[in-house]
Amino acid sequence: MNTIAVDAMGGDSAPEEIVKGAIKAKNLGIDVILSGDKNLIEPFLNNTKIPIVHYPEVISMDENPARAIRSKKNSSIVGAMQLVKDKKASAVFSAGSTGASLVAAIAVLGKIKGVIRPAIASVLPSVNQDIVLLDSGASLDVKPKVLLQFAAMGSKFAEVIFDLPSPRIGLLNNGEEASKGRDLEKSTYKLLKSSKLNFIGNIEGKDFASDSADVFVTDGFTGNIVLKTMEGTAKLQQSMIKKSLKGNLFKPLLLPVNKALQPVRDRLDPDKTNGAYLLGVNGIVTIAHGASSSEAVMNSIIFSSKTVEKGFISKFAETISEI
Amino acid sequence: MNTIAVDAMGGDSAPEEIVKGAIKAKNLGIDVILSGDKNLIEPFLNNTKIPIVHYPEVISMDENPARAIRSKKNSSIVGAMQLVKDKKASAVFSAGSTGASLVAAIAVLGKIKGVIRPAIASVLPSVNQDIVLLDSGASLDVKPKVLLQFAAMGSKFAEVIFDLPSPRIGLLNNGEEASKGRDLEKSTYKLLKSSKLNFIGNIEGKDFASDSADVFVTDGFTGNIVLKTMEGTAKLQQSMIKKSLKGNLFKPLLLPVNKALQPVRDRLDPDKTNGAYLLGVNGIVTIAHGASSSEAVMNSIIFSSKTVEKGFISKFAETISEI
Numbered sequence: 001m002n003t004i005a006v007d008a009m010g011g012d013s014a015p016e017e018i019v020k021g022a023i024k025a026k027n028l029g030i031d032v033i034l035s036g037d038k039n040l041i042e043p044f045l046n047n048t049k050i051p052i053v054h055y056p057e058v059i060s061m062d063e064n065p066a067r068a069i070r071s072k073k074n075s076s077i078v079g080a081m082q083l084v085k086d087k088k089a090s091a092v093f094s095a096g097s098t099g100a101s102l103v104a105a106i107a108v109l110g111k112i113k114g115v116i117r118p119a120i121a122s123v124l125p126s127v128n129q130d131i132v133l134l135d136s137g138a139s140l141d142v143k144p145k146v147l148l149q150f151a152a153m154g155s156k157f158a159e160v161i162f163d164l165p166s167p168r169i170g171l172l173n174n175g176e177e178a179s180k181g182r183d184l185e186k187s188t189y190k191l192l193k194s195s196k197l198n199f200i201g202n203i204e205g206k207d208f209a210s211d212s213a214d215v216f217v218t219d220g221f222t223g224n225i226v227l228k229t230m231e232g233t234a235k236l237q238q239s240m241i242k243k244s245l246k247g248n249l250f251k252p253l254l255l256p257v258n259k260a261l262q263p264v265r266d267r268l269d270p271d272k273t274n275g276a277y278l279l280g281v282n283g284i285v286t287i288a289h290g291a292s293s294s295e296a297v298m299n300s301i302i303f304s305s306k307t308v309e310k311g312f313i314s315k316f317a318e319t320i321s322e323i
Numbered sequence: 324m325n326t327i328a329v330d331a332m333g334g335d336s337a338p339e340e341i342v343k344g345a346i347k348a349k350n351l352g353i354d355v356i357l358s359g360d361k362n363l364i365e366p367f368l369n370n371t372k373i374p375i376v377h378y379p380e381v382i383s384m385d386e387n388p389a390r391a392i393r394s395k396k397n398s399s400i401v402g403a404m405q406l407v408k409d410k411k412a413s414a415v416f417s418a419g420s421t422g423a424s425l426v427a428a429i430a431v432l433g434k435i436k437g438v439i440r441p442a443i444a445s446v447l448p449s450v451n452q453d454i455v456l457l458d459s460g461a462s463l464d465v466k467p468k469v470l471l472q473f474a475a476m477g478s479k480f481a482e483v484i485f486d487l488p489s490p491r492i493g494l495l496n497n498g499e500e501a502s503k504g505r506d507l508e509k510s511t512y513k514l515l516k517s518s519k520l521n522f523i524g525n526i527e528g529k530d531f532a533s534d535s536a537d538v539f540v541t542d543g544f545t546g547n548i549v550l551k552t553m554e555g556t557a558k559l560q561q562s563m564i565k566k567s568l569k570g571n572l573f574k575p576l577l578l579p580v581n582k583a584l585q586p587v588r589d590r591l592d593p594d595k596t597n598g599a600y601l602l603g604v605n606g607i608v609t610i611a612h613g614a615s616s617s618e619a620v621m622n623s624i625i626f627s628s629k630t631v632e633k634g635f636i637s638k639f640a641e642t643i644s645e646i
Contacts, residue, residue, distance in 0.1 A: 064502070127559065127562060137497060141505050141506075174460060204548075204555075205553070206554045206555040208552060220497075221497055221545070225495060226548060228529045229529075229549050229553060231529045232531035233553045233556040234532075234556055235529070236448075236450065237556075237557055237560055237561075240448075240590060241564075241584060244583055248583035253579070256572060257576070260567055261567060263567050263571070268560060
């Protein structure tokens with residue numbers, strides 16, 4: 001069984017873009033189940049046969065996640081988690097509120113034994129291959145022991161998903177020296193140094209361009225700021241480039257140059273990438289940007305399916321018990 | 324009197340690049356004094372007449388700043404600060420260790436009355452105009468009251484340096500809503516909301532591309548990570564673009580396209596920009612990237628000189644007493 005439970009109501013253009021993405025994935029041979037309001041989903045299904053579990057409530061982006069999950073037992077995200085809990089699906093995909101996905105996952109699936117705090121692992125493009133940044137927003141304020149667990153979870157993630165035998169782990173810090181950082185980084189450095197992980201030391205934001213680490217470890221506040229700063233900087237540079245090309249290039253050249261730059265824009269566009277993974281809960285949960293297009297939804301569902309095939313969760317549970 | 328004291332020994336290619344930059348500034352009519360080892364500086368001066376104060380000790384990038392400033396009373400950075408203290412210069416420029424500049428500034432010049440912690444304000448490019456990010460590395464762990472002061476210092480800085488009557492202040496956070504962030508951001512939000520500053524609310528990393536704020540306020544750890552992530556992301560995208568253009572563009576077009584992109588690379592290159600300002604100390608202190616070229620050194624010296632002309636420090640002192 002390799003079925004992906006899709007939260008049909010989560011996302012800026014839900015359910016339309018989500019259902020369309022699910023149909024695209026279905027047409028590629030992936031089994032999907034939609035969780036959400038039957039009446040709102042069906043009009044977009046046309047003749048495609050995808051099962052729906054009717055969970056009519058929706059949690060919006062600006063609701064308090066903990067309160068919303070407590071009060072809306074019939075929300076689409078809870079329904080998607082329940083499908084995995086009941087072994088009717090192997091993974092959850094949602095483009096809805098990250099906070100709600102996190103709280104729902106903990107409430108319905110539970111944390112993996114030994115995990116102190118879950119983390120969001122974001123897969124990001126780098127020079128030669130993808131890298132993992134975690135935590136990118138699940139746990140804002142953490143202790144050194146929690147960062148050590150994040151490092152172990154990120155290491156296992158990169159090992160299984162990227163097929164790397166010994167992923168290079170870096171601690172995001174404000175300098176390379178062991179003495180750098182807040183008390184959090186100084187203590188975490190020592191824990192990582194004496195762990196069995198392939199810890200390469202402190203790394204900096206500029207190392208996103210240097211291919212020096214596979215896993216970037218930090219707290220959820222810093223990770224979230226980093227993720228969005230990358231998004232902002234990429235867009236800022238693109239708008240500067242647009243202006244500069246217009247001002248400095250012979251006009252007929254603009255079209256081919258813009259076309260040649262499109263792959264880069266796509267690669268750095270969070271709406272088009274494979275999303276992020278919730279690590280530390282008893283199930284595979286993939287979360288995506290609220291603005292995800294049907295294409296991005298399809299890509300995330302494909303990726304979730306591959307993650308299931310790789311036996312990620314069972315390999316993962318061992319990791320935590322080993323720390 | 325409008326003389327800039329230049330730390331001739333600070334920087335990866337000091338004293339050569341620094342002295343060359345000072346000569347370029349001098350040739351544009353700016354008075355400079357060099358602080359450092361006379362014997363190492365003179366060979367690069369050729370026939371240019373620039374006064375030198377002999378401070379033979381050098382503080383390297385990897386020394387503990389506090390310990391180094393205590394033990395090396397004759398270091399070039401201390402000498403530069405002393406020139407301002409003795410009213411022989413109006414501002415300090417250094418491309419050496421940021422930590423050493425910070426500690427030397429506090430030790431020799433002292434903090435402005437009322438300032439709890441100094442901050443580093445970095446001037447960064449944005450869509451239509453420059454913006455200020457502070458703190459970008461002076462005070463890693465701070466209290467809400469300190470962030471409020473950073474906001475006030477950043478506001479006055481943008482007002483004087485960018486000629487903005489009422490700079491828009493944003494608090495860097497992991498979401499827009501008032502409820503977002505760690506305890507630090509939640510408490511600071513309230514302080515900013517009830518202050519006289521033009522506080523526009525929480526802003527995110529993606530807002531670096533949105534022209535929504537003039538001043539980005541955060542703690543020194545997060546600010547430093549943001550600064551370097553911007554650097555890393557810009558370089559990553561440039562290397563992706565290079566590859567994509569090579570693969571997708573007719574070869575004779577590469578040269579003109581690369582030329583048209585050069586202004587963007589320059590604008591996002593921290594080695595070529597105007598550096599950063601140490602705010603909250605009794606004097607103008609400009610610090611630059613260790614890898615600064617002589618051109619960057621010259622630009623920073625010009626900028627320091629303009630800052631002196633604008634009467635920055637006297638305007639600044641009022642601000643703090645008003646909070």
